[in-house]
Amino acid sequence: MPQQLSPFRECRDADADTPRAAGRRKRARRPDLPRERLLERGPAALSDDELIVLLLGTGVPGHNVFDSARALLEHFGKSLRGLLDATPADFRGHPGIGEARIARLSAVAELARRALAEKAREQLLIDSPGAVEDYLRLVIGTRPYEVFMTLYLDARHSLVDSEESARGSLTRMAVYPREIVRRALSVNAAALVVAHNHPSGAVQPSAEDRRLTRVLRDALALFDVRLLDHVVVGATETFSFARAGLL
Known part of the structure; x- marks a missing residue:
């Protein structure tokens, strides 16, 4: 009596000789x-x-x-x-x-x-201009639009909270110092670092950047909250108001 072949075996055997199956085996062995x-x-x-x-x-x-x-x-x-x-x-x-x-x-x-920003945020201690600049460059340095960001710090300069306060361009962004002060008081911040990016890559501050920095610094000082720095962020470099002696 001739041996009965399983139809599944026949299908496999038939497929085994096709160029497609040979190609699959060849790739599997690579x-x-x-x-x-x-x-x-x-x-x-x-x-x-x-x-x-x-x-x-x-x-x-x-x-x-x-x-x-x-x-x-x-x-x-x-x-x-x-x-x-x-x-x-x-x-x-x-x-x-x-x-x-x-x-x-x-x-x-x-x-x-x-992922990198999340890890950096967990470990962030704002103990030098370089530390905060590295973090900000990672978070907003490559944004294609302008972002105004605020970092709220405790008395030891550990990060308490952060937020994007505005988006757009700085001449059109609605950056309200009173809202930043209100937020600082609500999280019991002792100090702040603010930053915004320049998508063009040029990090020299504009006259409006300087004016806003002065207004925000003076508003925070009324409540004994220090503005530690305002950082202008590009993709590869930054400008620090504190390092430039503008605070």
């Missing part, structure tokens, strides 16, 4: 592929461009994904910081980088910024 190496050895085993390959996914017609990853990194000066600080507009027009990939890269960059 320990050199970034995804397989990451899962086996961890992400630290991959180079920068291999990690970018995983973010980009598969290639698109006419553009090998490995070439696209290398070209993207070179476009930003082989700097991961430059890549993570890029806006969606910076990616547009780059060969092989469409809207879906732009969204994926931007989302990963924002997650990285938020």
Whole structure:
């Protein structure tokens, strides 16, 4: 009596000889592929461009994904910081980088910024201009619009609270010193640091920046709350009113 073959076995055997199945087996045996190496050895085993390959996914017609990853990194000066600080507009027009990939890269960059800011906030002690400037550059340095941010500190200069007091441009932003003073009193702050970013990258303070700083400093002083600094933040540099002797 002839041996009965399972229909499932027949399907598997038939599929085993197809080019598609052979390709799957070949890919499954490729320990050199970034995804397989990451899962086996961890992400630290991959180079920068291999990690970018995983973010980009598969290639698109006419553009090998490995070439696209290398070209993207070179476009930003082989700097991961430059890549993570890029806006969606910076990616547009780059060969092989469409809207879906732009969204994926931007989302990963924002997650990285938020995680770093969260960690920095937990450990933040405002004991030097450099410490607060590093934190502010991380939080608002790459925003494409102007943000006015306030850090509320206790007597030991530990961070009590922080908030974005306004958005827009400083000449149009509704920054109300009385609201900042009210918030400072409600959280029992002993001191404040305020900051705003300049999306243009130029960090020299304007006449309006100086005027607002004086008004806010004097309003806080009425309640024995010190304005420690006003920091103007760019993507790569900052300007400190305290360090410049303007407070």
